[in-house]
Amino acid sequence: MGRKRDRDDHHDHGFREWGPPPHVRRMMARGGFGPGWGGGPRARRGDVRTGVLQVLSEEPMHGYDVIRALEERSGGRWRPSPGSVYPTLQMLEDAGLVKSEGKDGRRVFEITDAGREELAARQDGREPWEDGG
Template structure:
């Protein structure tokens, strides 16, 4: 899990919840880190001087220090290998579900950002958008698949 945390922090600062969600998303739910695994890793990286945390929007956000950036430099291939999919090639629905999973992960990340950093008004608007999307998806299933426009 430590290399995954370093890989993500090399891309951008994140708080613990974002790290957990992004690891789940990028590993196609194969890794499901808990707070009990992420926060001790962050503390260890901070103790080693590779990461520092700053207060941002009421949350503690971790970011690499200069020493941390030096530590991860040149490890791009190693980090990319962490996220290689383990979906069987013979599964005809794999591409469809992989694409859906990525889009849902992106939506989840965006909704999380609004929930954590947005105003109350923005959070209320987000809930309306998500409710509308849910209704529209069910309406899509109710359509006649043979009725082409």
């Protein structure tokens, strides 16, 4: 019979004392395993608020359509997450910069005149996905 393991031994792959094996260290030194694996190149955050106002200034759309429009306009370099876009839409609506209407069980967002003024004040010649860094 095998040795009985306790919880502390479970999934201990020997990384605790000496760190990851050499092949993993080399991979991490070269930039990691890509986004989501730690050490990999990360996409820039961008200015979600300005991006949302910009795409809504062109036409009313659903939240998911806002995400897709930003990804398309950035050539795939920037795809803000639903976790950043939907709270931004709610914040903009609370501030009176966008309004929403239920349509076919989904909310369609539209920029207001105050939102257009805010957008004009925020534009500085860069695209929203450019963080200036």
